[in-house]
Amino acid sequence: MSGARTDGHSATSIGERRWENYKIRESKSTENLYDRAATAGNGEGQNRTSSTPGRERRLGQEICLNACYVLIFLCHSVDGGIFRVPPQAVRAVRSDGIATEIKGYVIVNWFDRLKSGIQTLVRRTMPDNLWIKCERCHQTLYRKQVRQAFGICPHCGAHFRIGYREYLDHILDEGSFQEIATEVKSADPLNFEDRKRYADRIREGRKATGLDAAVSVGIGRIDGRRVGVGIHEPAFIMGTLSSAEGERFCRLIDRCVSERLPLLLICRSGGARMQESALSLMQLAKINARLAQFADEGLLFVSILTDPTTAGVSASYALIGDINIAEPNALIGFTGERITGSSVGEEELEALRRAQRAEKVLEHGFVDMIVPRNEMRKTLAGLYSLLLNSQSGAKVRV
Numbered sequence: 001m002s003g004a005r006t007d008g009h010s011a012t013s014i015g016e017r018r019w020e021n022y023k024i025r026e027s028k029s030t031e032n033l034y035d036r037a038a039t040a041g042n043g044e045g046q047n048r049t050s051s052t053p054g055r056e057r058r059l060g061q062e063i064c065l066n067a068c069y070v071l072i073f074l075c076h077s078v079d080g081g082i083f084r085v086p087p088q089a090v091r092a093v094r095s096d097g098i099a100t101e102i103k104g105y106v107i108v109n110w111f112d113r114l115k116s117g118i119q120t121l122v123r124r125t126m127p128d129n130l131w132i133k134c135e136r137c138h139q140t141l142y143r144k145q146v147r148q149a150f151g152i153c154p155h156c157g158a159h160f161r162i163g164y165r166e167y168l169d170h171i172l173d174e175g176s177f178q179e180i181a182t183e184v185k186s187a188d189p190l191n192f193e194d195r196k197r198y199a200d201r202i203r204e205g206r207k208a209t210g211l212d213a214a215v216s217v218g219i220g221r222i223d224g225r226r227v228g229v230g231i232h233e234p235a236f237i238m239g240t241l242s243s244a245e246g247e248r249f250c251r252l253i254d255r256c257v258s259e260r261l262p263l264l265l266i267c268r269s270g271g272a273r274m275q276e277s278a279l280s281l282m283q284l285a286k287i288n289a290r291l292a293q294f295a296d297e298g299l300l301f302v303s304i305l306t307d308p309t310t311a312g313v314s315a316s317y318a319l320i321g322d323i324n325i326a327e328p329n330a331l332i333g334f335t336g337e338r339i340t341g342s343s344v345g346e347e348e349l350e351a352l353r354r355a356q357r358a359e360k361v362l363e364h365g366f367v368d369m370i371v372p373r374n375e376m377r378k379t380l381a382g383l384y385s386l387l388l389n390s391q392s393g394a395k396v397r398v
Contacts, residue, residue, distance in 0.1 A: 129143060130142070130143060131143060132146055132160070134153045134155065134156060134158055134160075135158070136153065136156050136158040136329075137153060137155045137156035137158065139153070139155045139156075141153065141154070141155075146160060147162075147166070149374065150170050150373045150374040151166070151373060152372065152373055152374060157328060157372070158329065159306070159307060159327050159328060159329065159330070159372075159373055161234055161268070161306075161307065163209070163233065163235065164209075164211075164216050164231045164232070164233040167231060167266065168216075168220065168229065168231065170373065170374075170376065170377060171222065171376050171377045171380060172220040172221060172222060172227075172229070172377075173220070173221040173222065173223070173224065176220045176221035177218050177219070177220040177229065178218050178219050178220070179216055179217070179218040180217055180218050180219065180251065180252065180255065181217055181247070181248045181251045181252065182212065184212075184213060184244050184247045184248050184251070185212035185213060185244055186202045186205075186212060186213045186214070186242060186243075186244040186245075187202075187243070187244065188202065188275075189243070189276065189279065190275070190276060190277060190279075192275040192276070192277075194275070198275040201237055201275070202237070205235070205236035205237050206236075208235045208236065209233050209235045209236045211233055211236055212244070213236070213242075213244040213245050213248060214232060214233055214236040214237055214238075214239050214240060214241070214242070214244075214245050214269075214273075215230055215231065215232050215233065215239070215241075215245045215248050215249065216230070216231055216233065216248075217229065217230040217231075217248045217249065217251065217252035218252075219255070219261070222264075222377065222380050222381055222384060223377075223381035223384070223385070225262075225381075225384050225385075225388070226259075226261055227261060227262050227263075227264050227384070228252050228253075228255060228256035228261045228262065228263045228264065229252075229264050229265075229266070230248070230249055230252050230263075230264070230265045230266070231265075231266040231268070232245075232266065232267060232268040232269045232313075233268075234268050234269070234270075237273060238269070238270035239268050239269040239270060240269055240270050240271060240272065240273035240280075241269060241271065241272050241273060241280055241283050241284070241312065241313060242272075242273040242275070242276045242279070242280045242283070243276060243279050243280065243283060245283065246280075246282070246283025246284075246286050246287055247283075249265075249283075249287050249290070249317075250286060250287060250290045253287075253290040253291065253293075253294050254290070256294065256299060257293065257294055257297055257299065260297070260299065261299070262299060262300040262301070262302065262384060262388060263294060263299065263300070263301045263302070264302050264303075264304070264380070265301070265302075265303050265304070265317065265318070265321070266304045266306065267303060267304065267305050267306065267309045267313055267314075267317075267318040268306045268307070268308070268309065269308070269309060269310070269311075269313040269318075270308065270310055270311060270313075271310055271311020271312040271313050271314075272284065272311065272312035272313070280312075281312065284312050284313075284315070284316040284317070285316075287316065287317050288316055288317055288320070291317055291320065295322075300322055300323075300384075300387055300388060301320075301321045301322045301323075302321055302322065302323045302325065302380065302383065303317070303318055303319070303320070303321030303323070303324050303325070304325050304326075304327070304376070305318055305319075305324060305325070305326040305327070305330055305332050305358070305367060306326075306327045306330050307327065307329070307330040307331045308330070308331040308332075309330065309331070309332045310331065310332070310333055310334065310335075311334060311335070314332060314333060314334060315334055319366055319367075323368050323369075323383060324366065324367040324368050325367065325368065325369055325370075325371050325376070325379070326358035326361065326362065326367040326369075326370050326371075327358065327370070327371070327372070327373055327376075328358060328359075328370055328372055329357055329358055329359070330357070330358040331356055331357065332356060332357070332358055332361045332366070332367070333352075333355070333356035333361075337349065337352065337353065340352060358370050
């Protein structure tokens with residue numbers, strides 16, 4: 001039985017008028033309305049009197065339509081046209097042919113719902129990762145706004161940790177990065193297992209970053225000048241250094257030596273990876289030996305220290321660049337708060353926190369300058385223009 005009207009009144013206006021007339025305040029009156037709708041909808045009203053079958057049919061039609069409006073107001077939730085309603089209401093809705101009962105839910109036929117004038121509000125869900133909170137000023141920020149500001153908080157200037165691709169997009173010419181040594185992948189030579197299997201950690205890192213190791217190396221351009229670039233990815237086991245990462249760095253350095261390119265390393269690491277034991281510690285000496293050969297060729301090595309640069313990485317290649325550049329308030333040190341916190345007092349721990357920040361490290365001469373991320377590209381372009389002489393190919397000692 002259709003809910004459409006042929007007497008000049010729309011279904012919507014009828015529903016609104018009947019809603020004003022039928023104020024349901026008690027469960028008893030609600031049940032009576034459902035019973036009337038079910039009785040009229042099933043055609044039982046036609047047997048009450050043979051003199052007015054059309055009137056009974058029309059009355060049942062109007063009551064059923066009103067019952068649908070009542071259900072919309074009384075439903076517990078609305079989501080994409082699925083109404084969760086009391087069991088006794090199913091008869092009333094089903095009698096009008098507008099809905100179908102499936103496992104306690106009433107599924108609305110959208111075409112019939114549109115014809116009968118029933119309008120539902122679809123609940124919209126909040127997208128994931130829409131907002132981000134600044135750990136320094138505790139402001140809640142729109143993630144897109146932070147991304148457009150190079151990952152910098154617009155309120156306090158704190159630098160967020162961002163992905164390696166996003167970082168490279170900030171400092172390199174657009175589309176200039178060509179990754180190398182992608183065939184070198186992290187493995188589990190010791191079959192190591194702590195709270196979780198090392199192989200599972202590698203698998204999770206690959207899924208999160210799309211990388212097969214915690215560093216990405218390649219050749220890019222800064223202001224048109226070719227540069228060898230290596231960068232850690234903190235989302236891959238905290239950017240820690242293992243056999244694969246060490247091999248990738250060494251291949252990058254060899255490429256820079258053979259093509260006489262400047263080297264740029266962007267350090268964001270928690271140190272050597274314990275799951276590979278001595279194999280990861282050997283990479284520190286291996287990389288430093290390659291950097292010594294690089295320095296003998298008179299080539300320029302610039303190291304950028306971001307948050308965090310700690311442990312074996314800071315004790316080896318991160319702090320031996322010809323020019324060391326740090327981001328504001330970056331954590332730079334050997335042992336962090338988590339390791340030393342249980343062995344020192346609160347005053348010593350607070351002093352350690354201050355001593356391992358970029359500003360204090362600059363005072364002691366371990367870094368040469370502190371540059372905000374949004375000015376890093378301009379600073380690097382100026383340094384390369386000043387220190388490199390690509391026309392004559394002369395060696396430069398810094």
